[in-house]
Structure formats: structure tokens, C-alpha cells
Amino acid sequence: MREILPTGRPALVLAPMQDVTDLPFMRVMARRGAPDWFVTEYFRVHRDSCLHGTLLRSILENETGRPVFAQMIGGDLPSLVRSARQLAGMPVAGIDLNLGCPAPIVCRKNAGGGLLRDLETVNRLLGGLREAIAGSFTVKTRVGYADPGEFAGLLEIFRRHAIDGLTVHGRTVMERYATPVHAECIRMAVEAMVCPVIANGNAVDCTTGLALLEQSGAAGLMIGRGAIRNPWIFAQLRAVFAGLTAPVPSHRDLLGHVIELYEETARETRRFVPDSHVQRMKKSLAYISHGLQGRFEYEMRRAQTPADFFGICRTHLDHDAPLPAQPPVGSKLFCGFEALLAPTSQGPA
Ligand SMILES: Cc1cc2nc3c(=O)[nH]c(=O)nc-3n(C[C@H](O)[C@H](O)[C@H](O)COP(=O)(O)O)c2cc1C
DSSP states (O other): OGGGSOSSSOEEEEOOOTTTSSHHHHHHHHHHHOOSBEEOOOEEOOTTOOOOHHHHHHHHTOOSSSOEEEEEEOSOHHHHHHHHHHHHTSSOSEEEEEEOOOOHHHHHTTOGGGGGGOHHHHHHHHHHHHHHOOSOEEEEEESOSSOGGGHHHHHHHHHHTTOSEEEEESSOSTTTTSSOOOHHHHHHHHHHOSSOEEEESOOOSHHHHHHHHHHHOOSEEEESHHHHHOTTHHHHHHHHHTTSOOOOOBHHHHHHHHHHHHHHHHHTOSSOOHHHHHHHHHHHHHHHSTTOSTTHHHHHHTOOSHHHHHHHHHHHHOSOOBOOSSOOTTOSTTTTGGGGGSTTTSSOO
16 A cells, blocks of 8 residues: 555545445546545455456456555455455455444454454454465454454554555444544554554545544545545545645536436446436435535435436536535534544544
């Protein structure tokens, strides 16, 4: 990871998100102001798995000019080693292991965040993968399974295996997405690790991004839901890092983005069914419409057809008012983001 860190400013990374950060999404994000690198949605790895064709496209057809890491999730070492070797033969910047997914079905199989309950297995998997991966091997983790007090023990294991980069989503698995982030744990990782540490969780705009960087001391920021909501976030942060004023997009800019995202993802859908495509787009629109004035969010939840979808977008977005920088305070979708701005008064930052 160190070779692709930008010089003179923190790195900016698009977070991997299942069913969102696919090749069309990467392309559109690259046009809004690309992150420094991408990470694929996770490849599920088990004894009978083979690398998923659609996901492979974000590696094999990545023409964004930005590197992409391939992320794996699983708990079976021989299968992880087999998949890592296959992926390493492709144009990837490195291989990333997911130690954070909180989905019960994943955790029950002792994969993703579920592995954080079993440090011995984490130790064995990292040892085996480190030996098998000659290039960059990185880890994306949460700060523990049930309690951030577990993080010190995890860091000891990460240090033992000379990983090349560590991304820390500052919540425990059990906290899912429902709490502020523990920026102090990310700082612990920065202090403990030799490799670059990337901070993740609740950066929703420049102010919260800068606050997370300052509180953690991390080498970069990974941004997920905040980048769905505001695809200009990387361009804005880059401007701020350079001492410039961040561009402020308008509602009409957002309308253009939504249309482009719809068309780009539609073009890449093998069996395109218009109404199903609307349902798929609504997953991103939940973040995009969140907290915008009027009934946009409410009406979008009810959209069924492309005519509904575009009609609702045009009604609410076809004007020049600037977009709000942040989601509403108290937001359930971006839970606890405001704690980054007042770390002492609002609990863990
Ligand atoms: C819809 C969705 C899908 C996700 N899929 C993945 C994934 O495939 N791999 C992963 O490591 N994290 C995944 N995550 C977690 C994000 O990468 C990120 O750690 C989390 O959203 C916190 O960052 P944020 O506050 O910037 O969104 C996903 C999150 C969301 C909301």
C-alpha cells in the first residue's frame, strides 16, 4: 500500500460496499473525482467457491486509472490461499482480507467480523496468507467483536504478520452501524502498526473527514456511505488538502449524477428489467435522498417504475440550490457522525 500513498496529503479510498461499488459505480465515481484507490466488494471464499465473474470485472475491466485491491471474505485457509493466488495473478494493487462484516449469516460461518471472536484463527489465517501473498496484503477490520477493549490484542496479531496496510472501521462488530466511531482506537492502530493505517467510519463531508483524520492521525480516509450520498466528496477533500475551497455541488448536479448512475448501471445489467433496476437504484437513493428538503426521500421509497423514478428525481432535484454538506443531525442512516465534531461531549468519537 505504501507505494500508492499520495505524497503530501492523506490518501482517499472508496470503501467496498456489496451491491454498490461495482464496475459501473467505480466508473461514475472516477468522473466525479476519483479516490486514490478502490477496493472490490468481497469475494466469498470457501471450499467450493470460484471467483465471481461480475466482481472480477471491477478488476479486469477497471479503466479508471486508479488501482484496485481485491477483497476476500472467508475462514478456510486453503481456500483463501487458493483464491489469493488467483487474484494476485490479475491487475490488482493487493489482496485485502475482510475482518469486519457484521452480517449474521457471515459471522455464523466464522468469516468477516465473526473471526474477531477467535484470535487464534485470525493469527493462523494472517500467517498463512502472508506467506502465500508476495505482493501487498492488507486487512480491513473493526475494533473488536463485542468491545473495543479487544482491539489491543488484535493489533498484536496484525503486527506479527507484517501486513502492508490496515483499514480500521472504528466500531465493534456488535455496534454494526448504530454508534459513533471510536477514533481513539484508530489512533491506537496508527501508533502500534508499522504499515499505513486508513481510518474508516462516519466521514460524511470535509469537516467530519478532517476531524476523523485529526483524531486518529491516520494516513488516509476510507469513505463508503458518505461517497454514495455525495460522490464529490473525494474532489472536495482533495481541494481542502490543497488549501482551496471545496466545490459545492447543486441539486441539479446531483440530478445529473443520478441519471448517469442509472444509465451506467443499466447498460451493464445483463438481463435488464426496468422495474427491478429501479429497486436496485433505490438502495443508493436511500443515501442520496436522505435528509434533502421536501418529500424526495419519502416519494423515492415508493417509486416502482422508471417513470416514477425520474419524475420524482426531476421534481425534487432540478434546481440550483446547493446541496447540504451533512446529513441531518440525529440521522439513523449516518448514526453518530456528529460525535466526530464534538468528541468530548457526545461519547466515543
Ligand atoms: C451496503 C454496504 C455494503 C458493504 N459491503 C462491504 C464489503 O463488501 N466489504 C467491506 O469490507 N465492507 C463493506 N461495508 C462496510 C464499508 O466498507 C464501511 O466499512 C462502512 O460503511 C463504514 O464506512 P462509512 O461510514 O464511510 O460508510 C459495506 C457497507 C455498506 C453500507
